Amino acid sequence: MPSDEGHTESGRTSSAARASGTPGPGPVAHAAGPGPGPSGGGAAADLARARTQLLDGGAKGSRRLDAPALRHALVDLHEFWLTTKANELGIKPDCGFALVAVGGLGRRELLPYSDLDLVLLHDDMDVAVVSELADRLWYPLWDAHIKLDHSVRSIAQALQVAASDVPASLGMLEARHIAGDVELTNLLISGVQRQWRTDIRYRFDDLIEQTEARWARSGEIAHRAEPDLKSGRGGLRDIQLLGALSIAQLTDSAPGLGPDTPGGGLAFAHRRLLDVRTELHRVAGRARDQLRAQDADEIGAALRIGDRFDLARTLSDSARTVSYSVEVGIRTAANAIPRRGLARLRRAPVRRPLDEGVVEHAGEVVLARDARPKKDPALVTRVAAVSAQTSLPISASTLGRLADNAPELREPWPKDALDELLVLLGSGHRAVSVVEALDRTGLWGRLLPEWGAIRDLPPRDAVHTWTVDRHLVETAAYASAFTTRVSRPDLLVLGALLHDIGKGRGGDHSVVGAELATHIGRRMGLWPSDVDVLAAMVRHHLLLPETATRRDLDDPATVQRVVDAVGGDSTLLELLHALAEADSLATGPGVWGDWKSTLIGELVRRCRMVMAGEPLPEPALVADEHRELAERGGVHVTLVPADSPHTWRVTMIAPDGPGLLSREAGVLAMHGLRVLSASLAAYAGSAVDTFVVSPRFGTPPQAGLLRQELVRANGGDLDVAAALDARESEVRESEVRESRAVQVGEDRVDAVPVLYATAPPRVLWWETDAPDEVILELRAEDRVGLLSRLASALESVGADIRWARVTTRGASVVDAFCLDLGSGDSRATREQVENAVLAVVPRPAPAKQADTAD
The missing domain is CATH 3.30.460.10 (Beta Polymerase, domain 2)
Incomplete structure (x- = not known):
């Protein structure tokens, strides 16, 4: 003492x-x-x-x-x-x-x-x-x-x-x-x-302040070359802290973990840390808390763990288990502390809906009372996606209930399970703690059984900051900021998550990883061509950095070698370019810099010159049954189930005219329908617009109600823009995307949520063969009613939408609009159109307001 x-x-x-x-x-x-x-x-x-x-x-x-x-x-x-x-x-x-x-x-x-x-x-x-x-x-x-x-x-x-x-x-x-x-x-x-x-x-505030100061001094055991086993984050002091909070009757002594968690749970982690520290004393011949690299092999052999890499993996697993338990314990204790002063007069926390089967309660993401984990295979990824989007932690009881009841995802995954995983991965560094919570409770390994081989696997190169599994999650977090650079943001974040999945198994990890990525992609339900691209990303994730830094870029054979390796696929090339930067940034400080960036950028530029060209978006065809409705005239709405659970196909047919698309998309958003994809076409003087939608809660409204609302909007009896703003404010009340303040021991203080994006939006222009047409492609992050707002913005600057192809992948959208800018098509006109579009999409936070907690 x-x-x-x-x-x-x-x-x-x-x-x-x-x-x-x-x-x-x-x-x-x-x-x-x-x-x-x-x-x-x-x-x-x-x-x-x-x-x-x-x-x-x-x-x-x-x-x-x-x-x-x-x-x-x-x-x-x-x-x-x-x-x-x-x-x-x-x-x-x-x-x-x-x-x-x-x-x-x-x-x-x-x-x-x-x-x-x-x-x-x-x-x-x-x-x-x-x-x-x-x-x-x-x-x-x-x-x-x-x-x-x-x-x-x-x-x-x-x-x-x-x-x-x-x-x-x-x-x-x-x-x-x-x-x-x-x-x-x-x-x-x-x-x-x-x-x-x-x-x-x-005393709780002082206790947590001293704990965080200790973590700042000693660092994380799991990701430190010479960790402090006693005072580091995830060490023996943290286990004593849990015991003290348990004595105060604020939390359990082993919160959030069951007996089937990876690594054996908190008790096993405690014993392992004690054993390593015991042997450290014996090897050093004196009291010592910091494990030195030169002692690791001897300690690993004494404990029959293996060499220093095996010991580092064991320590990482134990420390991350302890660290997660402490995080849950502190959060549980903070919520359990009796209120003081005027805070006692505040009402108890209410349950606020966040998504289908998911609510917020007392500052945590929990399951709704009517949620049925055994019958909802996408619930795990949905809970994770909501947690990452709102920056609210998943409650330990919810994770435990999901671990006990959630079914295994069958092959292929339900489409909404994959979509929610993409939302999670597209949330940037907010996803890191969510994946860690899923992993410590066994849920992440249930989604990706291949993860076990790389969990807590130490890097062989000293330049790496993280264990292999954490490096993959960090790479996906960095890649989420580059999703607007590429036409396939979904494949970018998936490739980032899996690019080193082949490590820890022997052989060339790129070759082994490509085989694993093929199996994973098929299991997730990706289209066969997308599985091929995902596998190629993993197989060639080192192609650009190794070629750019080790070969002569002035040699045409060097460029041709890269073009041949990617099969002349410009989409794969841009994905590998973004992945190379994300991988370097996630490796450690100083790995990515101007020199490396310039070399890889020049290599990609020369490869594009050799490939010369990318395919343009094309309009959709009108189905026969929709042609018949268009020929009748008037307003028609059909609603049928789509190809995957929880999705529906809505077709809206109405006389074409200015502002119609904005009103159609607005009516859908007003009723909580998220547009996953859309195909806009025209026939017989009517617009024939088909939307694949997913309800935010429950089932969609009847087609008759949607038709009635569209008629009201067309007649000017419904202010769609005002209704959308009200809807978004309602949703964003529970989504704190910036500066959520928590006063320990007091009620939670909700800051005003700000709509910021992880990745900057990007606008691309494509020329067509028609002299009066141009294609605008937008890559951005989604928001409530985005399609309606985009259509309104385009129409406000005089751009006539001929057709559109809209796709939502996770939290990102890739929307293509064929526009008629008339005789006024010029650089200034396009700049005006681009500014109008960018004004309604989420933008990254200003540097001084960025979320430093990530």
């Missing part, structure tokens, strides 16, 4: 100066036994020799004790010596003294070179008596060069220290009786625990 009165063998102070109790009212039993000096230190010298013998492997011919057995033997040895010495000094039941262990001995986790953390409790005894007894107890240990952290307290003094010092309070929460008056020890333990529970609402 940290104490301003403790010291080791390097210095001594008189116990009389440390024992400041008031003489008791009755007689005090006089402590008998040898005084300090050689006669009192002989037994302690035997203790020191016994410790040495245990560390050396015991008597001749005996086997070396493993780490758990060594800790138990050390605890038994020190307890035996201390109880014997205490009995010799008269520290017995009803004597008014008690010897109490805290720290490692108190937890029964004594390591080879740990200090002895002891408290001599007394019942307000005479100062001289306390001083003499303390000297007789401490001096033999000092003389034997046994490190000692000690204090002498009355119950009142101990409680006063615990009340004013958080570290001291945490230490005394782990107190354990060794010898003497057990009632005194019980008074201390019960008093400290009662005081801790009572005062936790006032």
Whole structure:
């Protein structure tokens, strides 16, 4: 236990100066036994020799004790010596003294070179008596060069220290009786625990502040070359923190994890960290918390884990399990702390709908009461997508319920399951903590069984910052900022997530990974041609950086080699270009720079020159049944189920005219229908517009209601723009995309949500053979009613929409509009059109307002 009165063998102070109790009212039993000096230190010298013998492997011919057995033997040895010495000094039941262990001995986790953390409790005894007894107890240990952290307290003094010092309070929460008056020890333990529970609402902020400061000093164990096993994030101090929060009755001692979680759960992680730290002491020959690289192989061999890479993988798994448990524990504790002041008058948190079967409650994403995980295969990815979009954590109970009840996704996946996964991956660095939560609870491995081979796999190259699995998630997060550079943002984030999936299996990881990506793509339900592109991305993800930095770009054979490798596919080339940058940024600082960027950019430019051209978007054909309705005239709406669950195909047929598309898309958005794709065509003077939609909740409204709303909008009786703004405000109330403030111990304070994008929008212009037509392609992030807003923006600047092809992939849209700009087509006109389009799409946050938490 940290104490301003403790010291080791390097210095001594008189116990009389440390024992400041008031003489008791009755007689005090006089402590008998040898005084300090050689006669009192002989037994302690035997203790020191016994410790040495245990560390050396015991008597001749005996086997070396493993780490758990060594800790138990050390605890038994020190307890035996201390109880014997205490009995010799008269520290017995009803004597008014008690010897109490805290720290490692108190937890029964004594390591080879740990200090002895002891408290001599007394019942307000005479100062001289306390001083003499303390000297007789401490001096033999000092003389034997046994490190000692000690204090002498009355119950009142101990409680006063615990009340004013958080570290001291945490230490005394782990107190354990060794010898003497057990009632005194019980008074201390019960008093400290009662005081801790009572005062936790006032001390919680300070506790978390000290914890975060410790993390900032010591870093993360899981991603550090030489981790601090005790104080690092995910270390032994965090497990003690969980124990303290559990004693305060604010959370469980193992929150959020069940027995089937990867790595064996929190208890196994705790034992592993203890074992590694035990062997670290033994190898170093002294107390040490930081695992040095030169000791890792020896420690791994001693624990029968393997080499230093195997040890690093084990530590990463254990530390990430602890780190996740602490995150859940702190969040649970913060929500459980009683409110103070006016906050007590606030209403209890309400359940706010976020998506189908998903609601927000008390600042967490939870399942709706009517959610049926066993019958909703896309629920896991939907919950994850909502969490990433809103920056709200998934509650531990929800993750546990999904782990217990969610079915395995059959091949091929339902389309909405894949769509929600794309939304998750497109959320940038907000997705990292969500994937970590899914992984620690076994859900991520259920989605991607291949993930087990790379989970916690340490990098072989020192330039890498993260473990392989975390590197893949980081790459996907960086790639989400480049989705508007490419025509297939869905394949970009999937390729980023899988590009190193072949590691940890032997052989060329690019070749192995391409085979795995093929299986994964088919399982996810990708179109066969898309599976081929995904596999090619994984197979060739190193093609551009290796070629650009190691070969002569002026040699035509170099460029032709790259063109041949990608099969002349310009889409694959742009995907590999974006992936190369995301991969470099996720590797570590300094890996991506101007030199590398320039070389790869020049290589891609020359490859495009050799390929020369990309296919243009084309208009959709009108089905026969829709032609018949168009010939009748008037307004018609049909609604039928689409190809995948939870999606419907809505066809709207109405006399063509200015603003029709904006009104049609607006009516859909007003009723909570998200447009996944759209095909716009014209026939017999009518617009024939088909939309594939997905309801935000439940099932879509009847086709008759949609027709009635469209008629009202066409007649001017319905203000679509105002209704869309109201709808978006309602949705965004629960989506805090920037600066969500949480006051620990108080009610959550909701900041005004701001609509910012992860990736910057991009507008491309394509020329057509028709002299009066031009194609505008928009790549941007989605928002409520985006198609309606785009159509209105285009019409506001005089651009006539001939046809359109609209596609939503996850959180991104790729929309192509064939526009008639009339005789006024010019650079200035196109700039005006482009500005109108960009004004209604989400834009990245200004640099000074960017979310630094990511």
